[in-house]
Amino acid sequence: MLVLRLVLSTVLVVAVAALPPCDDARRLSGSPCDPQINPLPPTALPTQLPTQTILVPMTSASPPLAPRLHVEPVCFADKSFEPLPGAFKPWVAYKYLKANGPFVTTVSKDLMGGQTLKVQNAGKPIEVVNFNCVHEDNEWKARVKDTALLQDILTVRLHDGWCDAWPAKDGPKPPHCLIPVEKCLLQDISLYRSMDDMLGLRLDYGHCPISAVPGTRLPGEKQATIMVGLKRVPDTGTLSTPNVRGFFEDVCHTTNPAATPASTSLDLNKAKEPNAQENCFAASADSEDVSSLNEFATLPCFNDFRVYTLLDVNNRFPVLPVMDSDYAWLLSKLPVGRNPQDSPCAKVNQAKAMFGAVKMDRVCVHFEGMQERTCNNTCGKTCLPSKPFTATTTGGPTIPPPLCIDCEAYEIIYALIATFLVVMLSYYTYLSNTMSFVAVWFFVPLPENPHQSFNNLGPQNVPHHTKLNKHLHMPAFMGMFFIAGVWSFIIYYCINFFDTLLCWLIGMEQCIRVLPFQYWFDEAHYMAVNGTFAQNQLSHLTVDEAGRWIWPHVGPRRIINNDWCPGRLIGMIVATWLSTWFLLCWWRAEQKVAIMKTTIKQEVIVEEQGLGGGMAAVGGSAAGAGGMLTKTLAFFGGSYVPQQ
Numbered sequence: 305m306l307v308l309r310l311v312l313s314t315v316l317v318v319a320v321a322a323l324p325p326c327d328d329a330r331r332l333s334g335s336p337c338d339p340q341i342n343p344l345p346p347t348a349l350p351t352q353l354p355t356q357t358i359l360v361p362m363t364s365a366s367p368p369l370a371p372r373l374h375v376e377p378v379c380f381a382d383k384s385f386e387p388l389p390g391a392f393k394p395w396v397a398y399k400y401l402k403a404n405g406p407f408v409t410t411v412s413k414d415l416m417g418g419q420t421l422k423v424q425n426a427g428k429p430i431e432v433v434n435f436n437c438v439h440e441d442n443e444w445k446a447r448v449k450d451t452a453l454l455q456d457i458l459t460v461r462l463h464d465g466w467c468d469a470w471p472a473k474d475g476p477k478p479p480h481c482l483i484p485v486e487k488c489l490l491q492d493i494s495l496y497r498s499m500d501d502m503l504g505l506r507l508d509y510g511h512c513p514i515s516a517v518p519g520t521r522l523p524g525e526k527q528a529t530i531m532v533g534l535k536r537v538p539d540t541g542t543l544s545t546p547n548v549r550g551f552f553e554d555v556c557h558t559t560n561p562a563a564t565p566a567s568t569s570l571d572l573n574k575a576k577e578p579n580a581q582e583n584c585f586a587a588s589a590d591s592e593d594v595s596s597l598n599e600f601a602t603l604p605c606f607n608d609f610r611v612y613t614l615l616d617v618n619n620r621f622p623v624l625p626v627m628d629s630d631y632a633w634l635l636s637k638l639p640v641g642r643n644p645q646d647s648p649c650a651k652v653n654q655a656k657a658m659f660g661a662v663k664m665d666r667v668c669v670h671f672e673g674m675q676e677r678t679c680n681n682t683c684g685k686t687c688l689p690s691k692p693f694t695a696t697t698t699g700g701p702t703i704p705p706p707l708c709i710d711c712e713a714y715e716i717i718y719a720l721i722a723t724f725l726v727v728m729l730s731y732y733t734y735l736s737n738t739m740s741f742v743a744v745w746f747f748v749p750l751p752e753n754p755h756q757s758f759n760n761l762g763p764q765n766v767p768h769h770t771k772l773n774k775h776l777h778m779p780a781f782m783g784m785f786f787i788a789g790v791w792s793f794i795i796y797y798c799i800n801f802f803d804t805l806l807c808w809l810i811g812m813e814q815c816i817r818v819l820p821f822q823y824w825f826d827e828a829h830y831m832a833v834n835g836t837f838a839q840n841q842l843s844h845l846t847v848d849e850a851g852r853w854i855w856p857h858v859g860p861r862r863i864i865n866n867d868w869c870p871g872r873l874i875g876m877i878v879a880t881w882l883s884t885w886f887l888l889c890w891w892r893a894e895q896k897v898a899i900m901k902t903t904i905k906q907e908v909i910v911e912e913q914g915l916g917g918g919m920a921a922v923g924g925s926a927a928g929a930g931g932m933l934t935k936t937l938a939f940f941g942g943s944y945v946p947q948q
Contacts, residue, residue: 306594310661368937375655392494397660398529401594402658420670421612421670424459425672430457444496445494448492453494459488460487475820477603486514492506494508495552501635503626505624508529531621534624537628545574546571546572547571575625586669587668588669589615705865708867718796726880729795767896781892789881814866817869
């Protein structure tokens with residue numbers, strides 16, 4: 305059986321003789337061919353069959369396998385691995401760091417791209433008098449003096465970015481906006497060179513008093529470093545530079561007492577031509593929050609640290625300009641490390657590794673003292689309002705303006721509760737004032753003259769206040785007018801205050817807002833819902849919320865920018881005020897005075913019987929006009945003798 309194999313390499317044509325049929329059959333069956341034994345003398349050779357060809361690949365030598373690389377894990381806790389004296393351990397660990405894929409993560413989406421790294425006092429020139437020179441780890445280190453620690457020289461504070469867009473109309477920022485996520489103090493400004501003639505600059509932060517450290521860490525053990533790229537620029541008299549050479553020359557090489565602070569200070573304002581509408585020399589920074597895989601151990605491989613890499617607006621690493629002559633001078637003076645790992649562009653060390661986990665993010669850089677003066681970096685989780693650089697703008701999601709919306713259901717509840725309370729309190733307030741004085745009774749004529757008879761008094765005999773006390777009629781009405789007004793204002797605003805407390809307690813949006821502290825609009829939630837311009841149009845109040853009934857147990861949606869409106873309760877207050885006043889006036893007009901009926905019962909004792917008749921009874925209990933003598937005296941005297 306012939307097999308044709310097609311290959312892409314060079315082939316070799318080989319001619320072979322056809323095998324005997326028996327051998328072919330045996331080979332196909334898998335049994336070996338036995339040697340043939342022929343005792344007869346050899347005969348003539350048979351006719352030679354035509355030759356056949358097959359294609360076989362040409363063999364070539366395979367390349368030798370590379371030796372397997374052995375990676376040695378190292379840690380600072382191991383005595384066998386000791387960095388150079390004075391080496392900044394986060395920088396050493398970062399050069400040996402190995403992080404596998406599952407251990408490279410990002411911050412949460414609420415913080416991603418929104419955190420702000422604020423560099424304090426970046427706009428002030430960094431003077432030489434506040435630093436000492438330290439020669440460690442083949443580096444020049446300008447170390448901050450103890451007396452200058454309170455000056456917060458380039459102190460960095462990491463904020464979450466949510467408070468950067470705090471509206472100015474809402475007053476000062478809340479207290480939590482003033483507390484950073486991390487705060488680190490500058491220790492050294494380190495300058496070094498590599499074996500391939502490159503300069504590197506770092507800002508080393510040896511103490512972070514505020515940091516999200518694990519529970520087993522002591523406060524302040526976390527450290528940070530900022531890598532700053534240096535770029536060579538031609539020697540020209542017009543281009544300004546931050547004066548890297550002048551600063552380190554005076555700190556670590558030769559001290560010139562006659563030098564002025566302007567000639568020796570490191571001034572970041574000169575890293576770029578001043579323009580308040582353009583970004584600063586560094587617009588953002590890559591943030592790498594590094595931790596050891598055994599960070600919760602008693603002796604972890606290394607302590608947590610954070611590495612920032614400054615980048616310009618075009619994501620380029622070299623940000624600080626250094627003139628060619630200054631660059632060459634620094635290269636000639638700085639020592640060269642023996643380890644190729646010292647190069648800023650060195651490949652990752654393959655023989656040794658410190659295994660860890662990295663949490664990545666891109667943060668905005670805010671240079672305090674330079675912001676909006678010599679440059680402007682727009683930072684924050686939400687976009688800040690800014691003036692457009694051109695006359696035309698492109699459409700996109702926008703924050704809707706604050707509006708006062710109708711809250712019919714809430715207003716009904718407000719009116720029901722307030723009306724009941726206002727009427728009740730106004731009524732008892734009026735009674736408490738009118739009855740607080742001592743009542744004085746006067747004799748006044750009553751309707752239908754009940755004093756002329758001994759019949760019982762009825763409703764027809766009780767007069768109204770308005771008829772008897774006509775001079776108190778209008779003062780009473782005016783008093784009830786002010787009483788009802790005061791209680792109307794107090795009750796409605798108290799209901800609104802308790803409504804605010806209830807909404808805060810259950811986490812619901814308040815619909816009726818009348819005071820500044822009640823206003824709050826979650827712009828981040830709005831932008832998350834309205835990611836496009838079309839969605840933004842659908843969620844505006846005039847289209848999406850017009851005429852929609854807002855249930856009290858649900859509240860308005862969070863995407864509605866419900867403003868605080870101080871006059872939105874005035875209508876209900878006036879309605880309740882006047883309604884209560886009319887009700888009280890009607891009650892006062894129909895109110896009847898209190899009357900007192902006094903009944904006097906008299907008993908007269910006289911002679912019933914006198915001379916000739918005796919004294920049988922007195923006091924008018926006996927019949928007759930009395931005795932004869934009594935009648936006679938009464939006749940002559942002209943007096944009247946009562947008849948019983």
